[in-house]
Amino acid sequence: MPPRPAQLARPARRRSISDPLAALPDPLAAALLPPPNETPVERERRLQAEADAKKRSENIDEMIRQNERQQRRKKVVKVLLLGQSESGKSTTLKQFQLLHTPAAFQAERIAWRFVIYLNLVRSIRRVLEAIAPEPDFDGFEDADDYDPVGNAPIIDISGRPSSSAGGIPGWDAYRRRLAPLAELEARLIQQLSDPEDNAEHEATHLFPPPPERPAPNAPGPSNYSLTYVQPPSGRARAAPTVRIPGGRHSSPASPTSPAALNNGSELSVRTGSNWMKAFTLGKLQSPKSAHSGELHGWWEDPDDPVHVLNYCAPAMVELWRDSKVQQRLCEKRLRLEESSGFYLDDIERVTAKMYFPTDADVLKARLKTTGVVEHAFTLSKGSEFRGVDWKIYDVGGARNQRHAWAPYFDDVNAIIFLVPISAFDQVLAEDPRVNRLDDSIQLWQNVISNKLLANVNIILFLNKCDLLKAKLDSGVRLNRYMTSYRDRPNDYASISKYFHNKFGAIHQTYTPNKERDLFIHLTSVTDTRKTHTIISNVRDFILTGNLKSSSLM
Numbered sequence: 001m002p003p004r005p006a007q008l009a010r011p012a013r014r015r016s017i018s019d020p021l022a023a024l025p026d027p028l029a030a031a032l033l034p035p036p037n038e039t040p041v042e043r044e045r046r047l048q049a050e051a052d053a054k055k056r057s058e059n060i061d062e063m064i065r066q067n068e069r070q071q072r073r074k075k076v077v078k079v080l081l082l083g084q085s086e087s088g089k090s091t092t093l094k095q096f097q098l099l100h101t102p103a104a105f106q107a108e109r110i111a112w113r114f115v116i117y118l119n120l121v122r123s124i125r126r127v128l129e130a131i132a133p134e135p136d137f138d139g140f141e142d143a144d145d146y147d148p149v150g151n152a153p154i155i156d157i158s159g160r161p162s163s164s165a166g167g168i169p170g171w172d173a174y175r176r177r178l179a180p181l182a183e184l185e186a187r188l189i190q191q192l193s194d195p196e197d198n199a200e201h202e203a204t205h206l207f208p209p210p211p212e213r214p215a216p217n218a219p220g221p222s223n224y225s226l227t228y229v230q231p232p233s234g235r236a237r238a239a240p241t242v243r244i245p246g247g248r249h250s251s252p253a254s255p256t257s258p259a260a261l262n263n264g265s266e267l268s269v270r271t272g273s274n275w276m277k278a279f280t281l282g283k284l285q286s287p288k289s290a291h292s293g294e295l296h297g298w299w300e301d302p303d304d305p306v307h308v309l310n311y312c313a314p315a316m317v318e319l320w321r322d323s324k325v326q327q328r329l330c331e332k333r334l335r336l337e338e339s340s341g342f343y344l345d346d347i348e349r350v351t352a353k354m355y356f357p358t359d360a361d362v363l364k365a366r367l368k369t370t371g372v373v374e375h376a377f378t379l380s381k382g383s384e385f386r387g388v389d390w391k392i393y394d395v396g397g398a399r400n401q402r403h404a405w406a407p408y409f410d411d412v413n414a415i416i417f418l419v420p421i422s423a424f425d426q427v428l429a430e431d432p433r434v435n436r437l438d439d440s441i442q443l444w445q446n447v448i449s450n451k452l453l454a455n456v457n458i459i460l461f462l463n464k465c466d467l468l469k470a471k472l473d474s475g476v477r478l479n480r481y482m483t484s485y486r487d488r489p490n491d492y493a494s495i496s497k498y499f500h501n502k503f504g505a506i507h508q509t510y511t512p513n514k515e516r517d518l519f520i521h522l523t524s525v526t527d528t529r530k531t532h533t534i535i536s537n538v539r540d541f542i543l544t545g546n547l548k549s550s551s552l553m
């Protein structure tokens, strides 16, 4: 009798290595075997059904895989920006925004106009103080240390007297011509404050203390001094209060205590406050009328700060270009062009009625951070990491802000730590006894030795390289401030390499995880092109490291 087709098929199926039944225990395999009397048509149907089932199963597998990929993308990569005050954390955050959420950056750009104005006014104030005769300082006996935006003072090792007696010729005329800026400064501070916030959270500014008794030649209302500004009245709440006592008088003081009001000098806006929204959504924000297409804008508002600035612009330009003024600044070793929020070389442009801040202007704007700023975005382009969610936390770097860092340590994937290596000849604004580089080294050591951070990716930005170059070119010698540098060459290449090795060696010595890679970049985070390349590399490094450590790759 010829063998039945099903019987012929059976041994062939058992031999197939792709046959799932081959691996089954015998009774089960037997139960799943095709019926012994299967006809060729039935067999065809059965095989078709099996193929369909396999396809369905593969589709389900693919769906599961896709779901897993999505879940992986939902993972949020958290990055913490650390470093002392003025190291460039907020500027780095702005660069992340510019690269990944450019629309939001553009939308906020107009709001920075006010901060830029304030930075400019503060610089003018510093120049006026530097050229003023001593008796008019009204509480600023040591004007060199006075720094309204928390600019770190430079250590004077020149051996020269720290200031020359007497104002420069023409000082009084400058002071009078620039008097409207004093009132403008107070107004800008108030506008940058958050009216919905309580005193604890509002914009901070340390006005110099009111003179207890009039100084012999105290300026009257017509020749207003920039060194003291009476907060404008008529506001429902108190005048801006002090959050962070700065300068030599720093001592713990409650934000509203008289001691705090009388000491130091800082400007900061509470992070998350509404100042940005208020300026971005202002009724005059749009430079173009929707209906007529004609140009309209803030310059049509007579109360807009631009009018005062525009009016004072010629005097500001004259002051800044005055050779006697420059000589006095030189004598006092005040290198304002290296300080934060420097716009004195752009007075005409910045004070023009239709001035709109450029990207570079926004990156240069200085506003001290208090609290923690969170910036969230999703990678939209560039590589396999599309769709990954990011959160970047920008913290305040001043000493009394650092307590806010630790709570982020156990839930962060990477830290970008910034060291302003140009600051080797400066002291902390909040404690003039401390050299800024020493403070950074100490801080670096503390962060990298922290056990909670043992498995966190660390990226070090040796920042402000542009300022370091300028400083070295102007003849400042590192070994006068850092004796361990000895007589090595005082050029940028040697010094940047020295810092690179030094910070790398500290990491190697103090890290609790010897396997941890450290990525060091020499940066000038105000330089957009170079910084974006670095950020892209850093981003990929963080993502690769992060996904590996979460076993998600």
Ligand SMILES: Nc1nc2c(ncn2[C@@H]2O[C@H](COP(=O)(O)OP(=O)(O)OP(=O)(O)O)[C@@H](O)[C@H]2O)c(=O)[nH]1
Residues within 6 Å of the ligand: 083, 084, 085, 086, 087, 088, 089, 090, 091, 092, 339, 340, 341, 342, 363, 364, 365, 366, 367, 368, 369, 370, 395, 396, 397, 398, 463, 464, 465, 466, 467, 523, 524, 525, 526, 527
């Ligand atoms: N020239 C130059 N300026 C820089 C660089 N990095 C930052 N700045 C400027 O330095 C100032 C301080 O930078 P921020 O980013 O505000 O410093 P921060 O670390 O956030 O300071 P805090 O908020 O006080 O902790 C700003 O005016 C920046 O524009 C740099 O690499 N080169």
Ligand SMILES: [Mg+2]
Residues within 6 Å of the ligand: 089, 090, 091, 367, 368, 369, 394, 395, 396, 397
């Ligand atoms: Mg900041």
